[in-house]
Structure formats: structure tokens, C-alpha cells
Amino acid sequence: MVPGLIQELRAEASALLEPATQLRRRLHEHPELGLELPRTQQAVIEALDGLPLTLETGASISSVIAVLDGDHRGPTTLLRADMDALAMPEDTGLPFASRVDGAMHACGHDAHVAMLVGAARLLAARRATLDGRVVFMFQPGEEGHAGASIMLDEGLLDRHGPVDRAFAIHVTPIVPSGMVATRAGAILASADAFRIVVTGKGGHASMPHDSVDPIPVACEIVTALQAMVTRRVPAFDPAVVTVASIHSGTTSNVVPEVAILEGTVRAVSDPSRSLALEGLRRVAGNVAAAHLCTAEVVPTQPGYPVTVNDAGAADHVLGLAVQLFGPDRVVRMPSPVMGGEDWSFVLQRVPGSMAFLGMAPDGVEHPAPNHSNRMVIDEPAMAAGIALHAAVALDRGARI
Ligand code: NI
Numbered sequence: 001m002v003p004g005l006i007q008e009l010r011a012e013a014s015a016l017l018e019p020a021t022q023l024r025r026r027l028h029e030h031p032e033l034g035l036e037l038p039r040t041q042q043a044v045i046e047a048l049d050g051l052p053l054t055l056e057t058g059a060s061i062s063s064v065i066a067v068l069d070g071d072h073r074g075p076t077t078l079l080r081a082d083m084d085a086l087a088m089p090e091d092t093g094l095p096f097a098s099r100v101d102g103a104m105h106a107c108g109h110d111a112h113v114a115m116l117v118g119a120a121r122l123l124a125a126r127r128a129t130l131d132g133r134v135v136f137m138f139q140p141g142e143e144g145h146a147g148a149s150i151m152l153d154e155g156l157l158d159r160h161g162p163v164d165r166a167f168a169i170h171v172t173p174i175v176p177s178g179m180v181a182t183r184a185g186a187i188l189a190s191a192d193a194f195r196i197v198v199t200g201k202g203g204h205a206s207m208p209h210d211s212v213d214p215i216p217v218a219c220e221i222v223t224a225l226q227a228m229v230t231r232r233v234p235a236f237d238p239a240v241v242t243v244a245s246i247h248s249g250t251t252s253n254v255v256p257e258v259a260i261l262e263g264t265v266r267a268v269s270d271p272s273r274s275l276a277l278e279g280l281r282r283v284a285g286n287v288a289a290a291h292l293c294t295a296e297v298v299p300t301q302p303g304y305p306v307t308v309n310d311a312g313a314a315d316h317v318l319g320l321a322v323q324l325f326g327p328d329r330v331v332r333m334p335s336p337v338m339g340g341e342d343w344s345f346v347l348q349r350v351p352g353s354m355a356f357l358g359m360a361p362d363g364v365e366h367p368a369p370n371h372s373n374r375m376v377i378d379e380p381a382m383a384a385g386i387a388l389h390a391a392v393a394l395d396r397g398a399r400i
Pocket of ligand 1: 108109170
């Protein structure tokens with residue numbers, strides 16, 4: 001990109017920061033969960049009103065797709081914001097904190113929406129010099145509902161494509177504000193939630209030999225799973241298995257019939273994901289069988305695949321970020337993050353990438369991370385996100 005355009009993009013993005021902040025705060029006050037986000041959907045439609053976009057809403061979920069056609073032929077670029085919040089309380093004390101009990105925008109998806117609306121404004125104003133098409137994807141249900149996958153099923157790529165490239169930003173308050181970080185290859189892990197139901201036979205706690213106690217068996221499964229991961233999964237292609245919840249029993253003198261374990265499996269390649277998932281079933285089933293129990297392993301949600309950045313696309317975004325913000329504001333990540341993303345479903349179909357954008361609040365030594373009830377972001381960094389989205393769409397497509 002020529003230096004003049006870079007300067008203009010930065011200035012235009014800064015000018016859009018005020019409305020972006022207003023929109024972000026409006027969404028933050030009224031977080032919605034899952035696949036049905038009627039209020040958020042309405043806010044997005046209102047925020048895009050008056051722009052030369054073709055709007056389409058989801059058939060089965062409250063998604064919004066906005067299409068901007070440039071004046072000239074060129075590539076089609078998909079830009080995405082997820083829109084949903086988390087089922088948790090908010091304890092930030094912000095004046096615009098959540099007004100909805102048990103719901104909080106604690107993963108920054110409110111900022112994602114605000115930045116993508118800002119990019120739509122910026123790009124719409126530049127339509128005369130835009131070669132190609134930009135598809136803006138506003139997606140519900142990232143937090144465990146696979147909303148991106150549903151949008152693909154509803155024809156996201158077929159109806160507005162062929163889509164040539166795709167890009168998404170995820171904000172993070174534990175990275176310095178305005179810093180862009182990404183990498184080629186896997187950037188986020190696969191995420192498979194599981195439940196193991198260990199069933200024995202209830203009885204009197206004083207006579208365990210007359211019952212089949214599932215509790216020590218459940219404990220043994222927990223430790224055996226950790227041995228399975230370290231012995232079966234290659235050290236340089238890692239997986240994580242975490243049992244995050246154990247429930248069994250009601251009182252001190254009863255052997256319960258069942259013990260229930262819940263947890264998550266993460267990996268950064270398909271082979272390691274398969275090894276860990278197969279190992280989970282094998283170990284749980286056989287440890288249980290060794291003690292006359294049964295163990296049923298059930299996936300509790302459709303797992304997200306590994307999020308894999310196209311190497312060329314990631315390098316390209318890093319290059320654009322260096323031009324926009326300078327080399328000291330850009331990091332090539334040495335390793336993936338073990339969180340999961342349903343953006344992975346899109347990147348399985350379209351060459352593209354995801355980048356993290358730092359939003360550490362000013363003057364805070366240990367900022368609360370994503371998914372914390374105290375998570376706060378540095379809103380002015382949203383200007384960087386607007387500029388980066390726009391640069392990805394304009395690059396190679398702009399007549400400069
Ligand atoms: Ni998120």
C-alpha cells in the first residue's frame with residue numbers, strides 16, 4: 001500500500017472511533033447470549049443504515065450479512081465480527097456495565113461488532129476506489145453454539161461468493177493496546193467439551209464391598225487421562241485434557257450410583273485431536289471396566305476444529321499491520337493459543353486468517369483476561385481494528 005493511503009486509513013479510522021465507542025457501549029449494556037440476539041441484530045442494522053450495502057438477516061439465527069460492491073471488478077473479501085456475550089455476571093463497575101443479570105460481554109465481541117461497523121462505514125465511503133466486493137459477517141453464537149457453521153450452512157459463501165479471502169479480529173486485554181499479533185498455521189486450538197458418566201451401584205458407605213463405588217473410579221480416570229495425554233500425544237504437537245468439574249454423592253454415609261466428570265479437550269492439529277479424543281474414550285471405558293463400573297463418554301457440544309491461518313494470508317496481515325502501525329506494534333506469535341474459535345469453520349473453506357488486537361487498559365499492571373468478570377478494554381484501540389479490517393479489504397483491490 002502506498003504511504004498516502006496508509007495515512008488516510010489511519011485518519012479515517014480515528015474519525016470513526018467516537019460512533020464505534022457509542023455502539024460498543026450500547027451493546028455492552030445489553031448483552032445477549034447464544035444464537036438469538038434480536039436487540040444486537042437491530043443495533044447493527046441501525047448502525048449500518050444509510051450505507052450503500054445490501055443487507056440480509058439469517059433464516060434461523062439472528063445473523064446479519066452486509067454486502068458492499070465496489071465500482072470495479074476484484075476479489076471478494078469476507079470480514080467477520082461475532083456478536084454474542086457470555087453467561088456470567090459483570091463486576092467491572094463501568095458506567096455502561098451490563099444491565100442484564102447473568103450476561104456480560106466479557107470476550108470483547110461488542111468491540112468486534114463496533115469495529116466491523118466502523119470498517120463498513122470507512123469502506124462504503126471509499127466505494128469508488130474499491131475493486132471487488134466486501135462481505136461483512138455479523139455472527140451470533142460464537143461461544144459454544146457454532147454460529148459461524150450455521151451461517152455457512154445458510155449459504156454465506158455460496159450466495160455472496162466466491163469468497164477469495166477472509167479476515168477476523170479478536171481483541172485481548174492482556175496484550176498491549178494497539179498491538180497486532182498473529183501467525184501462520186494454527187493460531188487457536190480445537191475445542192471439544194465432554195461429559196463422562198461413571199456408573200456403579202449405590203449402597204451403604206460402611207459396606208463398599210456390597211456396592212460398586214464410582215467415586216474412586218472417577219478419580220482414577222482423572223489421573224489416567226493426564227497420563228494418557230503425556231504418553232500418547234507427541235510433545236511437539238500437544239493436546240490439553242482438563243477435567244473441570246466432578247459431581248457425585250449427596251451425603252457422608254451413602255455410596256452414590258454415578259459420578260459425572262466434565263471437561264474439555266484442546267489440540268492444535270487434527271491428528272493430536274483424534275489421539276486425545278480416542279484416548280479419552282479408551283481410558284475412561286477401561287479404567288471403569290477394571291473396577292466393575294461403566295463409563296459413558298458423551299460430547300456435550302459440537303467441537304470447534306483447529307483455527308488454521310493460511311500462511312500467506314497471515315503474513316499479508318502482518319505486513320499490512322507493520323505499514324499501518326509500525327513494526328514495534330506487530331508481533332508474530334511463536335505459538336498458538338489453546339482457546340477455540342468457530343471462525344475455524346470459515347478458514348476450512350476460505351484462505352484467510354485471524355489476528356489478535358491488544359486492548360490492555362491504560363495503567364493496569366495485570367489486566368483481567370477475556371472471560372473474566374472484570375474484563376475491561378482500551379476502547380481507543382478499536383480505531384486500529386477498523387483500519388486493519390479496511391486495509392485487508394482494500395489491499396490489492398484498491399486502485400492506488
Ligand atoms: Ni471471543
